[in-house]
Amino acid sequence: MIEAFLALFPAAVLAQAPAIMVAAPMLGAALATVLPGGRPAWVVALFCSLITAVFAFVLLFQTWGGEVISYAMGGWAPPLGIEFRIDGLNAPVLLLLGVLSLLGVIFALPSVADEIAPRKQSLFYATFLVCLTGLIGVTSTGDAFNMFVFLEISSIATYILVAMGAEQDRRALTASFNYLVLGTIGATFFVIGVGFLYMATGTLNMHDMALRLVELDDNRVVQVAFAFVIVGLGLKAAMFPLHVWLPNAYSFAPSFVTAFLASTATKVAFYTLIRFIFDVFSVEAPFVSAAFVWVIAALGVIGMIAASVQANFQTDARRLLAFSSVGQLGYMLLGLGIGTAAGVTAGVLHLLNHALMKGALFMALGVFAIRYGVRSINDLRGLGRTMPATASAFSVAGLSLVGIPMTVGFVSKWYLVSAALDRGWWWAVAAIAVSSLLALGYVGRLLASIWLQSPPERALMAAKDRIPVMMLAPMWVLAIANVWFFFDATPIVELARGAAEAALAGAPR
Amino acid sequence: MVELIAERFAYGVIIILMMTGLYAVVASANLVKRMVGLGLFQTSVFLLYITISKVLGGAPPILEYPFPATPDETVYSNPLPHVLILTAIVVGVATLAVGLALVVRIREAYGTIEDGAINEADYALDTERAGR
Amino acid sequence: MNPHMVLRVVSKLLIPIIIVFGLYVHFHGDYSPGGGFQAGVLVAVGVMLYALIYGVEEARRAVPPWTVRAGAALGVLVFAGVGVASWILGGNYLEYEVLHPDTAYKAGQHLGIILVEIGVLLTVFSVILAIFYAFAGRAPDIPDEEW
Numbered sequence: 109m110i111e112a113f114l115a116l117f118p119a120a121v122l123a124q125a126p127a128i129m130v131a132a133p134m135l136g137a138a139l140a141t142v143l144p145g146g147r148p149a150w151v152v153a154l155f156c157s158l159i160t161a162v163f164a165f166v167l168l169f170q171t172w173g174g175e176v177i178s179y180a181m182g183g184w185a186p187p188l189g190i191e192f193r194i195d196g197l198n199a200p201v202l203l204l205l206g207v208l209s210l211l212g213v214i215f216a217l218p219s220v221a222d223e224i225a226p227r228k229q230s231l232f233y234a235t236f237l238v239c240l241t242g243l244i245g246v247t248s249t250g251d252a253f254n255m256f257v258f259l260e261i262s263s264i265a266t267y268i269l270v271a272m273g274a275e276q277d278r279r280a281l282t283a284s285f286n287y288l289v290l291g292t293i294g295a296t297f298f299v300i301g302v303g304f305l306y307m308a309t310g311t312l313n314m315h316d317m318a319l320r321l322v323e324l325d326d327n328r329v330v331q332v333a334f335a336f337v338i339v340g341l342g343l344k345a346a347m348f349p350l351h352v353w354l355p356n357a358y359s360f361a362p363s364f365v366t367a368f369l370a371s372t373a374t375k376v377a378f379y380t381l382i383r384f385i386f387d388v389f390s391v392e393a394p395f396v397s398a399a400f401v402w403v404i405a406a407l408g409v410i411g412m413i414a415a416s417v418q419a420n421f422q423t424d425a426r427r428l429l430a431f432s433s434v435g436q437l438g439y440m441l442l443g444l445g446i447g448t449a450a451g452v453t454a455g456v457l458h459l460l461n462h463a464l465m466k467g468a469l470f471m472a473l474g475v476f477a478i479r480y481g482v483r484s485i486n487d488l489r490g491l492g493r494t495m496p497a498t499a500s501a502f503s504v505a506g507l508s509l510v511g512i513p514m515t516v517g518f519v520s521k522w523y524l525v526s527a528a529l530d531r532g533w534w535w536a537v538a539a540i541a542v543s544s545l546l547a548l549g550y551v552g553r554l555l556a557s558i559w560l561q562s563p564p565e566r567a568l569m570a571a572k573d574r575i576p577v578m579m580l581a582p583m584w585v586l587a588i589a590n591v592w593f594f595f596d597a598t599p600i601v602e603l604a605r606g607a608a609e610a611a612l613a614g615a616p617r
Numbered sequence: 618m619v620e621l622i623a624e625r626f627a628y629g630v631i632i633i634l635m636m637t638g639l640y641a642v643v644a645s646a647n648l649v650k651r652m653v654g655l656g657l658f659q660t661s662v663f664l665l666y667i668t669i670s671k672v673l674g675g676a677p678p679i680l681e682y683p684f685p686a687t688p689d690e691t692v693y694s695n696p697l698p699h700v701l702i703l704t705a706i707v708v709g710v711a712t713l714a715v716g717l718a719l720v721v722r723i724r725e726a727y728g729t730i731e732d733g734a735i736n737e738a739d740y741a742l743d744t745e746r747a748g749r
Numbered sequence: 750m751n752p753h754m755v756l757r758v759v760s761k762l763l764i765p766i767i768i769v770f771g772l773y774v775h776f777h778g779d780y781s782p783g784g785g786f787q788a789g790v791l792v793a794v795g796v797m798l799y800a801l802i803y804g805v806e807e808a809r810r811a812v813p814p815w816t817v818r819a820g821a822a823l824g825v826l827v828f829a830g831v832g833v834a835s836w837i838l839g840g841n842y843l844e845y846e847v848l849h850p851d852t853a854y855k856a857g858q859h860l861g862i863i864l865v866e867i868g869v870l871l872t873v874f875s876v877i878l879a880i881f882y883a884f885a886g887r888a889p890d891i892p893d894e895e896w
């Protein structure tokens with residue numbers, strides 16, 4: 109089947125796939141800027157994300173089985189030129205980006221038409237495409253400084269997308285401003301780290317850097333660079349104590365933006381963390397292996413408990429899910445902190461699964477919002493009776509978040525627990541159990557409000573009579589995927605395993 | 618001791634600038650001042666890159682036609698960090714523009730750009746909604 | 750008599766020079782320091798000076814906001830289009846060598862850089878001006894007495 113799919117494309121196109129992934133949304137963004145209205149711009153966005161999704165599959169199949177694609181941008185051979193490097197680790201992330209941006213764009217048309225002023229819509233889609241360009245660039249580039257540039261391209265576009273929520277609630281502006289300040293500090297920390305690495309190694313190509321860093325284990329410049337890179341990327345990924353920008357940004361952004369960001373942006377930042385910790389720095393170096401236990405695993409555990417506790421006290425549904433995102437990131441960090449192949453597999457697996465869950469949950473909240481304009485948990489009451497289908501999809505994804513069997517959340521927790529047990533980390537297993545109970549608490553509050561309470565009077569006055577099928581379809585795809593990949597977990601687990609192998613293989617040493 | 622400080626003089630300046638910027642970001646309540654601090658913080662990193670590109674006694678790295686057939690013995694300064702910083706400056710300009718645009722919008726929405734006043738306005742809104 | 754006569758006369762002399770100097774910097778970009786980014790800012794500064802002296806409304810008549818938006822998009826399209834052209838000619842994305850057969854003097858490199866820089870010039874000029882319009886358009890005009 110893989111050969112049949114790849115045979116659809118001429119060899120010249122296959123060879124250019126990494127560049128097409130980045131160039132398509134960039135061209136689309138320029139085109140969408142000059143288009144008159146929201147709908148033509150949406151068609152461009154749809155077309156670009158379709159190309160992205162198709163070529164994400166192409167790259168995935170090309171790298172299946174441990175192949176590494178090295179693409180010399182501009183024909184300048186690496187390590188001097190900028191290299192796009194696709195291996196088993198970033199191909200699944202690219203796939204996630206492609207598929208979720210496609211589903212997101214389908215969801216976007218009615219949602220954006222409802223939330224964004226018509227004359228801003230074409231620029232909105234252009235900004236979205238710029239953000240997508242940046243995210244794809246971060247994921248596929250093999251050059252550390254290039255990664256910073258793409259990271260900032262996507263981040264700056266994200267600040268604007270978040271601020272577009274100001275038409276509903278002016279607090280989107282302050283949320284976006286705080287995100288901008290913290291995001292820029294994070295990116296600057298990252299670039300300081302890259303500068304130190306460049307000082308120590310004389311190269312910016314990450315693969316080349318990894319080869320040279322092997323001999324620099326006790327170099328203090330490298331150790332400082334490690335600290336700066338971890339803090340910088342941790343800020344972008346909303347690692348626990350550095351997550352303060354995330355709840356507000358998620359709760360005041362437009363629905364589509366929240367669904368898209370929650371399922372892709374922090375995931376990409378998390379991928380960069382994996383790339384640096386495992387691939388660029390040598391895992392055997394004492395300062396890196398110390399960081400596994402005392403920084404990454406410890407912060408992961410603290411984060412998944414503390415953020416879940418905070419989630420239990422929220423009144424706004426999106427804010428609750430935002431805190432839950434920080435908590436769920438703790439699981440992924442714990443997977444990394446375990447440091448074994450099984451641990452990284454669990455981390456990447458949860459990364460993919462969490463994108464499925466949060467995508468479905470935020471899309472369902474978007475559907476509730478477009479129908480009744482509801483946002484707080486109190487307003488959700490009785491939706492199980494008035495909108496049973498959407499409420500069911502929401503519940504499926506919510507249960508997946510808790511990790512109930514029959515959902516994909518159970519699979520990743522299973523792998524995480526077994527990886528922790530392999531290393532004898534009982535405390536981590538206990539923390540996972542506590543955090544899952546807390547998750548049951550906050551998801552239970554949402555579900556109780558939806559299913560058990562009776563609808564208020566004004567719920568009968570719907571803002572819109574019919575919910576566009578374009579919003580429901582992507583939500584259902586993601587909700588069903590949450591169940592499907594429990595019964596047929598092989599593809600998603602294989603993706604994660606391939607990623608872990610690629611991450612741990614690193615430079616030959 | 619003097620030699621040690623003299624050798625690392627540039628780093629000292631960079632660290633002072635960086636900490637000044639970071640302090641301004643954290644400590645000032647005025648949003649524009651925060652953007653100024655952020656700009657200072659970024660600029661210090663640009664200086665860090667420029668500093669590491671200088672090679673003592675190095676010539677400007679520009680070649681003229683005809684290019685020498687064999688690599689000559691001349692020591693050149695490293696041009697790469699300059700190029701990187703040109704890109705980083707563009708990123709900084711874009712960030713500054715977006716940040717200031719947000720400040721303008723915040724000023725239009727809240728009538729103030731002081732952090733405390735904004736929080737008070739939002740808190741008042743929240744309590745009003747809760748009381749409703 | 751207009752109170753800003755000196756400013757008006759001097760700026761009328763300066764603006765063309767600024768713009769020509771911007772283009773000079775631009776067309777040196779392929780073999781010496783210079784290039785589209787600096788040039789774009791310089792040319793935009795010419796228009797900004799015009800706006801400062803004659804008012805933002807006049808500048809908006811000279812360079813309407815829609816051209817700014819279109820220019821920004823066109824610049825990116827030119828840049829990305831050079832990459833597409835190098836695909837069609839059989840190279841990697843933005844591989845300038847394939848654009849021209851003469852390799853002795855790296856004609857392809859020069860051609861590619863000039864083309865890309867034209868895109869950069871357009872985008873930077875437009876974006877800088879768009880930022881200026883966005884900020885200047887919101888502030889109240891300063892009355893003459895307060896100069």
